[in-house]
Amino acid sequence: MHIDARQLDNNTLIEGDICIIGAGAAGISMALSLENTALKVVLLEGGGMEYDDRVQELYNGKITGHPYYPMKASRLHYFGGSTGHWGGMCSTFDEIDFEKRDWVENSGWPITLKDISPFYPKAHEILDLGPFEWEAEYWLKQNAAYKLLPVEENKLWSKLWHFSPPTRFGTKYRDAVVNAKNIHLYTYANVVDIVATENVNSITQVTIKNYAGKEHTVKAKRYVLACCSIQTSRLLLASNKQAPRGLGNDNDLVGRYFMEHTELKTGELWLNHNDPLLFYKMDDKTKIRAELAISPEKQRELQVMNCSISLMPLALAKNAIPSVKIWSQEDPRKALDTFHKYSNLDKRNYIQKLFTKGFYQSYGLYTRSEQQPNPDSRIVLSEEKDELGVPRANLHWALSPMDKKTVFTINKLLGQQIGAARLGRVKIADFLLDNDPQLPDYTSGGWHHMGTTRMHEDPKKGVVDANCKIHGIDNLYVAGSSCFTTGGAVNPTLTCVAFSLRVADHLKKLG
Ligand SMILES: Cc1cc2nc3c(=O)[nH]c(=O)nc-3n(C[C@H](O)[C@H](O)[C@H](O)COP(=O)(O)OP(=O)(O)OC[C@H]3O[C@@H](n4cnc5c(N)ncnc54)[C@H](O)[C@@H]3O)c2cc1C
Missing domain, CATH: 3.50.50.60 (FAD/NAD(P)-binding domain)
Incomplete structure (x- = not known):
């Protein structure tokens, strides 16, 4: 009624x-x-x-x-x-997100992932996501062109994302x-x-x-x-x-403890050879993609928080404006229009097509990170x-300074992994190398x-x-x-x- x-x-x-x-x-x-x-x-x-x-x-x-x-x-x-x-x-x-982590002030839930997991399948259905499959292995079998970046899983792992239509x-x-x-x-x-x-x-x-x-x-x-x-x-x-x-x-x-995810461009990945890295790009058919996430082992060892890196063809990423700068209109209807205008969807679609054909050798690195509860x-x-x-x-x-430390750490780790695998090079953004303990003003939330x-x-x-x-x-x-x-x-x-x-x-x- x-x-x-x-x-x-x-x-x-x-x-x-x-x-x-x-x-x-x-x-x-x-x-x-x-x-x-x-x-x-x-x-x-x-x-x-x-x-x-x-x-x-x-x-x-x-x-x-x-x-x-x-x-x-x-x-x-x-x-x-x-x-x-x-x-x-x-x-x-x-699992680690729920734990009391000594190095993350104010962390630690009174419940664990096991208390939430039984409700994920129904939530997944409500949001019109595809098959309830969250392991990379499953998706690698669905498309022969999908392949993992050869990084060490106990350092960086390929974490699955699903895309809602959006509902x-x-x-x-x-x-x-x-x-x-x-x-x-x-x-x-x-x-x-x-x-x-x-x-x-x-x-x-x-x-x-x-x-x-x-x-x-x-x-x-x-x-x-x-x-x-x-x-x-x-x-x-x-x-x-x-x-x-x-x-x-x-x-x-x-x-108190209002939290967001910090999101910003944090570097560039230059591969030795063209590689479309399809598994890391949202595909219209499968509606999934992977991001490179820091492993729980490395979070513990390096005393940082959870975070992951997504890849965007550099041709697109180069001129991208931080979301916080373009989503500045008071009226939410105009905010969305402005966002689409600056996101330049026509150009994006064109570049995505090239991307699918495998023309890409360079990528912008985008890091999304947990925020320390403050x-x-x-x-x-x-x-x-x-x-x-x-x-x-x-x-x-x-x-907090921990937010910047986390973002820097995962990018450094990716650089080491890409170098060790002789895949190419990572260029870390200058702001991550300066002495300022805080992330820059243009760091956006999601x-x-x-x-x-x-x-x-x-x-x-x-x-x-x-x-x-x-x-x-x-x-x-x-x-x-x-x-x-x-x-x-x-x-x-x-x-x-x-x-x-x-x-x-x-x-x-x-x-
Ligand atoms: C631009 C944008 C992009 C996003 N993209 C993503 C994404 O890709 N992935 C993702 O996971 N999340 C995303 N989010 C976040 C997502 O929208 C929220 O997580 C989700 O909507 C939260 O659901 P909610 O019901 O808690 O709050 P809301 O969806 O905001 O619903 C709250 C409801 O409460 C009502 N309400 C408020 N105050 C009162 C009151 N006093 N009395 C009665 N009713 C009231 C409101 O009218 C509203 O209907 C995005 C958000 C935005 C704005």
Whole structure:
């Protein structure tokens, strides 16, 4: 069922068993996995079924710290959420990503990869990825032209990526959500306040508002925040009537440890001979490719974080502008247009065709790296309020010297491996060789918002427990990448969806 909350009588009371706040990748996956249960699911979406600039404006806020994409443009505020403009690149976390690594400050989850793995196959299906095959061996058999770069696996390994079409949740899952008997979707239902009991150990209701001037109340047994990292922490901080520092924030952790993946061009690979390196290029048919990832052994030995390198024909990479410089428009619709213009798709397609024919001897190296969890990298409330009266969220993105060390290390390792195999040479970018401990200003993020309600078994070190329940509050959960304790080196959506399926599974058991 779909109800536009603007059309309801003012002060309507909506009741259900589970109230999910946010209908993006996490919220929709979760709601649909609760379909055909005895639970009445109330799914609250702040926006409408289509883009609405007045609703999008609620996301506006200020950026301080390391340069980042405009707040208004880096997430989408309508049914389907940011899958309305995501790129569809997917890969899985590694075992080491969950471990407490002595050399990575603030690392260590209370769960392991084994707790998430059972949910990857369904998440894979939801995102329309191909066969559930993540080993290089499988794919090498599918195409005789695929071959591995002869590097030592215990140093650098070929990590698999799958490409989603990309699935737009707002179109693909709209009918399924609207027609599900036990899912009650409310659009234009922006949650502006979460109300707790006086002793703040339980949530009693949430307040929704829209620009039609309507205000309603939602009551449920359990509540799940699925608004993505920035809005989830904003809402917790702004819900401060019973808890002056915000909900779940007794230990000043909500909003902290905002993480991204650093992404930038870090060098060039010059081969002795032309080689199309097809296994490392996304193929339209197989929809997979490999990246060169640093092995867990080398992460331990060299005391760096997880990261990987992808290859782009140098003819393309040479003039590429960092994403953070081109994705600078406040309006997300214009941001996408500008991005496509500068990405020069015609030229890209032409060069990709040549690339397929094997004309390429030189490649740009692009490194994507895990970011060290940094408490100073955070979301804070602004003095300024949005149209619905909620303080805006400001982002201070802060990087650490460990981020640069990691990026340098994998590029050096690749250079050593390419040299030892007598394949060619690697030229490391100058900025990696200078004395500045920080990555340069043009280091981009991948639009991957993680952290801000991090998972830890100790309430003094994390906001949610191993079941994604907020410490100290018996019926408030978080679904999505804001729970990530560390960010791994892969794009987050596959794991974000797997996580929300895991929360749904837990709630089903509670009944
Ligand atoms: C340009 C771009 C490219 C990307 N490319 C990739 C990629 O290639 N691979 C990858 O893995 N990830 C990618 N991502 C990230 C991906 O989009 C997110 O990881 C994913 O959408 C997160 O899902 P989510 O449900 O947590 O958040 P969202 O999809 O952002 O959904 C949150 C939902 O909550 C709603 N909401 C927010 N506040 C409220 C409120 N107060 N009340 C009610 N509802 C509210 C929003 O309207 C929205 O529908 C990309 C993102 C962008 C912007």
